[in-house]
Amino acid sequence: MNQIEIRTGTRREMVDITAEVAGVAEGGGDGLCHVFVPHTTAAVVINEHADPDVARDLTAAYEAMVPGIDFAHAEGNSDAHLMATLLGSSVTVPLVGGRLRLGTWQGIFFVELDGPRTRKVWVNVV
Amino acid sequence: MNQIEIRTGTRREMVDITAEVAGVAEGGGDGLCHVFVPHTTAAVVINEHADPDVARDLTAAYEAMVPGIDFAHAEGNSDAHLMATLLGSSVTVPLVGGRLRLGTWQGIFFVELDGPRTRKVWVNVV
Amino acid sequence: MNQIEIRTGTRREMVDITAEVAGVAEGGGDGLCHVFVPHTTAAVVINEHADPDVARDLTAAYEAMVPGIDFAHAEGNSDAHLMATLLGSSVTVPLVGGRLRLGTWQGIFFVELDGPRTRKVWVNVV
Numbered sequence: 300m301n302q303i304e305i306r307t308g309t310r311r312e313m314v315d316i317t318a319e320v321a322g323v324a325e326g327g328g329d330g331l332c333h334v335f336v337p338h339t340t341a342a343v344v345i346n347e348h349a350d351p352d353v354a355r356d357l358t359a360a361y362e363a364m365v366p367g368i369d370f371a372h373a374e375g376n377s378d379a380h381l382m383a384t385l386l387g388s389s390v391t392v393p394l395v396g397g398r399l400r401l402g403t404w405q406g407i408f409f410v411e412l413d414g415p416r417t418r419k420v421w422v423n424v425v
Numbered sequence: 426m427n428q429i430e431i432r433t434g435t436r437r438e439m440v441d442i443t444a445e446v447a448g449v450a451e452g453g454g455d456g457l458c459h460v461f462v463p464h465t466t467a468a469v470v471i472n473e474h475a476d477p478d479v480a481r482d483l484t485a486a487y488e489a490m491v492p493g494i495d496f497a498h499a500e501g502n503s504d505a506h507l508m509a510t511l512l513g514s515s516v517t518v519p520l521v522g523g524r525l526r527l528g529t530w531q532g533i534f535f536v537e538l539d540g541p542r543t544r545k546v547w548v549n550v551v
Numbered sequence: 552m553n554q555i556e557i558r559t560g561t562r563r564e565m566v567d568i569t570a571e572v573a574g575v576a577e578g579g580g581d582g583l584c585h586v587f588v589p590h591t592t593a594a595v596v597i598n599e600h601a602d603p604d605v606a607r608d609l610t611a612a613y614e615a616m617v618p619g620i621d622f623a624h625a626e627g628n629s630d631a632h633l634m635a636t637l638l639g640s641s642v643t644v645p646l647v648g649g650r651l652r653l654g655t656w657q658g659i660f661f662v663e664l665d666g667p668r669t670r671k672v673w674v675n676v677v
């Protein structure tokens with residue numbers, strides 16, 4: 300298992316980690332690359348990384364989708380836990396000849412939902 | 426493949442199944458543990474299991490996010506199908522030396538969206 | 552890796568690809584079948600494929616959940632990118648003796664969020 304470290308700078312943020320994941324997967328042969336976020340207020344998704352406006356629209360939309368109900372959790376970050384469960388804690392990408400097989404416009408994003416914090420991502424090749 | 430059985434008691438409920446999944450994965454070596462829900466009105470997520478308020482906030486938020494549109498499906502549980510597709514039917518967790526490698530605050534939750542029912546979860550180690 | 556091609560006919564649409572995925576997985580032994588969508592405005596989910604009303608309710612609900620905020624992305628399809636990240640770019644299904652092990656009511660759906668387009672799905676057995 301390989302670990303990537305990320306330092307986020309704001310509360311909500313999408314960090315493109317495609318190159319870091321590709322670096323770990325390199326030489327892994329054929330199979331799947333599993334990218335796992337060991338946090339409960341962050342997530343990982345695959346989406347367009349060509350136009351940075353897409354990532355900005357996504358974080359704004361995640362915030363706008365949180366319902367205006369009273370949350371009980373004392374830390375006050377239930378909105379971040381909510382979006383983390385909807386986006387998911389892992390993605391899995393086909394690996395061919397040690398290279399990530401992503402679509403033309405796809406990149407892998409770490410999604411910070413309750414930053415700024417120091418975060419980890421675990422990468423496994425199977 | 427191993428099967429875990431769950432009996433839910435209410436319509437919406439999060440059931441912590443971390444210990445049951447860990448028991449199945451034990452001795453599985455290194456790789457990934459795949460947890461699959463073979464139902465269409467239930468899901469599985471990874472999130473905080475230290476403070477039970479988080480799970481309560483999550484089920485309340487899932488309910489509040491269902492849009493107020495007219496659904497066609499005659500069983501009247503399209504809200505449950507909707508949230509099941511957004512949360513997802515499986516999670517995959519790194520396995521190291523036969524132990525689940527989860528983050529400090531992470532647990533695995535079966536998410537009942539249309540209970541009470543008797544449910545199954547299938548666990549595979551690869 | 553095997554590729555399935557799909558031609559969608561409308562902007563939002565759920566295409567049942569269970570039979571195509573099962574055909575690819577056939578003879579794959581025991582393990583997992585990974586279904587990956589290499590697009591950023593489409594997704595893949597597992598849900599009920601017995602009553603077609605469920606799929607219709609789902610696409611209507613995905614549309615209704617998009618928040619009414621101003622999006623920056625110039626192509627005007629940020630709603631599709633948003634729902635793609637919430638639904639996810641892959642599903643993983645247990646495989647036993649070369650057969651997909653799905654629940655009684657479950658099918659695998661390609662989710663078109665910005666069609667009509669020609670699309671691809673990549674299927675891997677591990």
